[in-house]
Amino acid sequence: xxxxxxxxxxxxxxxxxxxxxxxxxxxxxxxxxxxxxxxxxxxxxxxxxxxxxxxxxxxxxxxxxxxxxxxxxxxxxxxxxxxxxxxxxxxxxxxxxxxxxxxxxxxxxxxxxxxxxxxxxxxxxxxxxxxxxxxxxxxxxxxxxxxxxxxxxxxxxxxxxxxxxxxxxxxxxxxxxxxxxxxxxxxxxxxxxxxxxxxxxxxxxxxxxxxxxxxxxxxxxxxxxxxxxxxxxxxxxxxxxxxxxxxxxxxxxxxxxxxxxxxxxxxxxxxxxxxxxxx
Ligand code: ADP
Ligand code: MG
Numbered sequence: 001x002x003x004x005x006x007x008x009x010x011x012x013x014x015x016x017x018x019x020x021x022x023x024x025x026x027x028x029x030x031x032x033x034x035x036x037x038x039x040x041x042x043x044x045x046x047x048x049x050x051x052x053x054x055x056x057x058x059x060x061x062x063x064x065x066x067x068x069x070x071x072x073x074x075x076x077x078x079x080x081x082x083x084x085x086x087x088x089x090x091x092x093x094x095x096x097x098x099x100x101x102x103x104x105x106x107x108x109x110x111x112x113x114x115x116x117x118x119x120x121x122x123x124x125x126x127x128x129x130x131x132x133x134x135x136x137x138x139x140x141x142x143x144x145x146x147x148x149x150x151x152x153x154x155x156x157x158x159x160x161x162x163x164x165x166x167x168x169x170x171x172x173x174x175x176x177x178x179x180x181x182x183x184x185x186x187x188x189x190x191x192x193x194x195x196x197x198x199x200x201x202x203x204x205x206x207x208x209x210x211x212x213x214x215x216x217x218x219x220x221x222x223x224x225x226x227x228x229x230x231x232x233x234x235x236x237x238x239x240x241x242x243x244x245x246x247x248x249x250x251x252x253x254x255x256x257x258x259x260x261x262x263x264x265x266x267x268x269x270x271x272x273x274x275x276x277x278x279x
Pocket of ligand 1 (some may be wrong): 061065
């Protein structure tokens with residue numbers, strides 16, 4: 001069979017072309033945090049490079065979740081909470097005087113430990129829920145396109161395409177977590193923060209989320225808190241080890257390329273932690 005170049009039509013592209021996000025570098029400079037007069041983080045500095053996956057590891061209570069909440073301005077919603085230091089998104093201070101909280105949220109999305117879709121809202125509307133909150137207006141075909149492309153990116157489309165009107169709460173735990181990832185992606189964040197996103201999931205769902213992280217890394221900067229050392233090694237390029245010693249505030253003991261952190265850590269506490277000797 002010969003193909004006539006003048007009449008040949010390319011088949012339609014299989015994946016819709018909703019605009020993709022623009023990954024950014026997020027830099028934390030000398031971040032300290034308090035609840036009342038209890039200091040929980042002490043001068044934490046960390047650069048989370050664009051299009052890389054950074055894993056945050058360390059025992060419970062060393063301030064990893066607090067650090068994540070500071071990175072997208074959720075910390076300040078807690079009445080007793082205060083902080084010091086700077087967070088720069090591609091060099092721009094997200095806490096700058098002229099910067100709104102909603103702007104930080106718009107660019108820096110978050111996925112939590114416990115999947116939290118709106119349970120009675122449809123799968124379709126769940127994906128769009130964040131857009132509504134940011135006040136972005138879209139027509140029907142744009143909405144359809146966003147829903148499909150975000151569910152594709154989150155690795156959930158094949159499982160839900162025939163039942164988009166069913167409630168989000170009807171999905172399994174692993175599917176709900178991927179729905180939350182799709183919802184976070186719909187606002188085209190530059191950074192996606194994930195706080196132990198797999199710790200409530202079974203191993204199969206966990207691996208599915210890890211595949212999703214692998215697929216997303218080219219378009220969004222990912223910061224993931226995990227207690228699973230194998231997961232940190234599988235998904236991350238860089239790792240930071242947090243520790244809070246005997247009632248002291250948490251800080252970073254050591255950070256660097258993940259391979260080096262696991263194979264040749266500089267600090268004996270890092271070595272003991274990554275080998276499961278404590279925490
Ligand atoms: P991690 O995520 O590493 O387990 P967290 O950031 O959750 O650590 O907690 C760090 C410290 O801050 C802990 O001592 C914890 O008890 C305290 N903390 C966390 N959230 C609050 C809060 N809302 N009010 C008071 N203290 C808190
Ligand atoms: Mg935590």
